[in-house]
Amino acid sequence: MLERKPLFPHVIELNHAAGRRIGCSVYLVFDGPDWLLIDIGYDESVDEIIELIRQLDFRLQGCQTLIATHADADHIQGMARAKSILKAPITGHPAAAEPLAKGDRILTFAEIAAQGIHLEMPPFKLDSLVNDGDVIELGSLKIEVWHTPGHTDSQLSFRLGNLLFSGDNIYRDGCVGAIDAHHGSDIGDFLSSLRRIRESDVEWLLPSHGPVFRKDDAVLDSTIARLEGYRNMADFGTCATGWPLMEEWDRELAQQKMPC
Numbered sequence: 213m214l215e216r217k218p219l220f221p222h223v224i225e226l227n228h229a230a231g232r233r234i235g236c237s238v239y240l241v242f243d244g245p246d247w248l249l250i251d252i253g254y255d256e257s258v259d260e261i262i263e264l265i266r267q268l269d270f271r272l273q274g275c276q277t278l279i280a281t282h283a284d285a286d287h288i289q290g291m292a293r294a295k296s297i298l299k300a301p302i303t304g305h306p307a308a309a310e311p312l313a314k315g316d317r318i319l320t321f322a323e324i325a326a327q328g329i330h331l332e333m334p335p336f337k338l339d340s341l342v343n344d345g346d347v348i349e350l351g352s353l354k355i356e357v358w359h360t361p362g363h364t365d366s367q368l369s370f371r372l373g374n375l376l377f378s379g380d381n382i383y384r385d386g387c388v389g390a391i392d393a394h395h396g397s398d399i400g401d402f403l404s405s406l407r408r409i410r411e412s413d414v415e416w417l418l419p420s421h422g423p424v425f426r427k428d429d430a431v432l433d434s435t436i437a438r439l440e441g442y443r444n445m446a447d448f449g450t451c452a453t454g455w456p457l458m459e460e461w462d463r464e465l466a467q468q469k470m471p472c
């Protein structure tokens with residue numbers, strides 16, 4: 213048996229429980245015998261995660277749902293396997309339903325051919341669709357659903373009291389989840405999601421990668437300012453909304469301006 217070491221009342225994180233990094237953050241939220249998981253990670257770590265849950269003295273039948281924060285393989289590749297073991301319904305955002313049902317390897321980042329990344333993406337059905345403002349009840353706990361698109365269109369966050377399970381919106385070092393046109397990133401939406409987190413009175417952010425950290429408005433402000441810049445940077449390809457250099461060039465071409 214493993215001693216339960218909740219990070220906060222009702223919240224255990226399974227990399228933390230293992231004392232080593234297994235993969236993405238996997239949060240186990242519990243109230244009495246009832247529990248749920250937020251993300252599961254890669255297929256190859258499902259057995260280890262479930263064994264940890266057993267060792268923490270949770271009955272597997274107590275699993276009320278498996279939540280997909282969004283449709284990226286590093287968070288949900290193991291969902292189909294986890295469901296086959298835990299027999300619990302899977303919850304996620306409607307925008308994630310189709311790519312997950314199809315096991316879409318491009319949208320889920322399972323296939324990045326140019327980098328030699330070719331992962332399996334076992335398809336699964338979302339049994340329960342949730343959207344902004346919905347409340348997931350777990351025992352006496354009420355978990356508020358936030359739709360926080362930007363990294364992907366299906367990105368969810370979950371508020372439990374002063375905690376926000378914040379997905380891939382922001383990490384402790386101020387980095388954010390990858391901005392990539394191939395899986396529905398939108399810089400404007402990302403900024404709205406980050407501003408919503410910034411303006412909220414949550415005190416702790418529980419991200420989908422890396423350590424849990426206290427919400428720090430200065431870090432959020434600097435990340436928001438950085439992403440504001442991305443709107444007009446060619447670095448972000450079709451995710452950028454403009455590229456001021458092209459307007460300058462239009463003027464210079466019309467003026468027949470010579471290099472200077």
Ligand SMILES: [Zn+2]
Nearest residue numbers: 284363380389
């Ligand atoms: Zn992601």
